[in-house]
Amino acid sequence: xxxxxxxxxxxxxxxxxxxxxRREDRFALPFEIEVSGINSDGEVFHVAVQTRNVSQWxxxxxxxxxxxxxxxxxxxxxxxxGPLAIxxxxxxxxxxxxxxxxxxWAIGAWKMEPDDAWGxxxxxxxxxxxxxxxxxxxxxxxxxDESEDE
Amino acid sequence: MSxxxxxxxxxxxxxxxxxxxxxxxxxxxxIAGFPQILFTRTFGDPDMLFVPLLDAARESFNxxxxxxxxxxxxxxxxxxxxxxxxxxLLRDSSFSLVARGLAHDNGYTxxxxxxxLLAQTRLFAVVSRxxxxxxxxxxxxxxxxxxxxxxxxxxxxxxxVEEERLRQxxxxxxxxxxxxLRTQMEQERLxxxxxxxxAQSSQEIHLILTVAGARVPVILRQSEEGRSWDIxxxxxxxxxxxxxxxxxxxxxxxxxxIKERFEQK
Numbered sequence: 001x002x003x004x005x006x007x008x009x010x011x012x013x014x015x016x017x018x019x020x021x022r023r024e025d026r027f028a029l030p031f032e033i034e035v036s037g038i039n040s041d042g043e044v045f046h047v048a049v050q051t052r053n054v055s056q057w058x059x060x061x062x063x064x065x066x067x068x069x070x071x072x073x074x075x076x077x078x079x080x081x082g083p084l085a086i087x088x089x090x091x092x093x094x095x096x097x098x099x100x101x102x103x104x105w106a107i108g109a110w111k112m113e114p115d116d117a118w119g120x121x122x123x124x125x126x127x128x129x130x131x132x133x134x135x136x137x138x139x140x141x142x143x144x145d146e147s148e149d150e
Numbered sequence: 151m152s153x154x155x156x157x158x159x160x161x162x163x164x165x166x167x168x169x170x171x172x173x174x175x176x177x178x179x180x181i182a183g184f185p186q187i188l189f190t191r192t193f194g195d196p197d198m199l200f201v202p203l204l205d206a207a208r209e210s211f212n213x214x215x216x217x218x219x220x221x222x223x224x225x226x227x228x229x230x231x232x233x234x235x236x237x238x239l240l241r242d243s244s245f246s247l248v249a250r251g252l253a254h255d256n257g258y259t260x261x262x263x264x265x266x267l268l269a270q271t272r273l274f275a276v277v278s279r280x281x282x283x284x285x286x287x288x289x290x291x292x293x294x295x296x297x298x299x300x301x302x303x304x305x306x307x308x309x310x311v312e313e314e315r316l317r318q319x320x321x322x323x324x325x326x327x328x329x330x331l332r333t334q335m336e337q338e339r340l341x342x343x344x345x346x347x348x349a350q351s352s353q354e355i356h357l358i359l360t361v362a363g364a365r366v367p368v369i370l371r372q373s374e375e376g377r378s379w380d381i382x383x384x385x386x387x388x389x390x391x392x393x394x395x396x397x398x399x400x401x402x403x404x405x406x407x408i409k410e411r412f413e414q415k
Contacts, residue, residue: 038230042216072234074230092233112185113185
């Protein structure tokens, strides 16, 4: 498989992500996020979860609520305590992977808009995990998958 | 909520889509404020997509009010409802996300904040050996049952259609296309009449009479001195006779009555 680490797509291209595959650094950085959406019963949910890993354009987390592939959720970094805390706006993510893990769901989500979701420079905080996030999607977007690069 | 697949709230279009999936046309669905466009290659024809999209958009629109009643901020409720609508479209494998800015055969815009649906499409019709291919916009409020059909090129409302009619099978490709073309032809005919009136300062009344089974255009044209009325055969602009004087009074009353209606309007 040819490496494409140096391929740079414009931000709109990254958001729609219709290349055959895309790789970017992923960081094992747990912090609290709020995931919001509307469930299959039409009820709104806001759940606070910890990220398992994040990248500039994606994140992984364990959801107590069932999410399906292609569901769209709003994610924002949880507001820290304190008077100077600034609430970050929610950013829309598309669920590209949803797997049952015990009584929860392991979710991989891909950012749909170019706005910065995390408000931090990931590279300055920690080192990327070995390998990266490999996302594949067939042309037309009907098959999305996220898997680790071994 | 499911837009394409048969579901309790969007069942009407479920069967139609299967029958026409081979030639359903491409479309882009824009949800106002949503970062990307939902694109379908095969399900974009208004006969297939308009009604299920209307149902789904209406459900999302109603969700906004429901969420607000439960304490959700309106801005957040609009965002969440838009996500719900996009998710429901993406559950059908014919939909995918594409960047904004691309042209599509059919375009749909759902504005959940304003509660509107706009469809932009092209219709093809043949009426009286005249073939026409023209752009139309169908627009309406999600909480109402009346939609306007506009000609965006001439910036003119062609007609208003009740939702009940929009739900009839093949309404867009068959009925609406024919009606739009008929309306267009009628407007062109009236435009020619106006030009004709403009050239002559006297009053005219145009009639279509069925004479021995044939439709004959007839013009009642007031003479320049404004007293008598000439009866003119509209086919060749040939004067046939003068209207009998005893009919001039009633005809004048009819014209006066119509004038008053227009003045009131």
